[in-house]
Amino acid sequence: ILSAMSFLLRGWGHEVLLARSLGHALDQLDPSRRPPDLALIDMHLGAGQSGLTVVDALRQRLNDTLPMAIITGDTGIEVMAAVRAARVTGLHKPVDPAVLRRFIDGLPASTTPTPG
Secondary structure, eight states: HHHHHHHHHHHOOOOOOOOOHHHHHHHHHOTTTOOOSEEEEESSGGOOOBHHHHHHHHHTTTTTOOOOEEEEEEHHHHHHHHHHHHTTTTEESSOHHHHHHHHHSSOTTTTOOOOO
């Protein structure tokens, strides 16, 4: 899924950073580079890590205004309530490219990811 999402976003002209864990994501946040415009985070990461932990860490490390979406195949009431409580968008697997595109295109102009 990670490779397919990356391929899709690159095809739309976006620069993509991939991470399979919270530690790997934080390692890629180089202070000398422009911060990300958007974070797409899987709800259930390896080693029992939760995407909501990544949301919290990114907010602490970057800022509270970074647009984020949790991607999950789990549509249970508890999971969706946790996503809403985290104040992020929930996208259901398999993510329809048109839905993802609408999410990206619907971001405020000041945070819309710039292709390239």
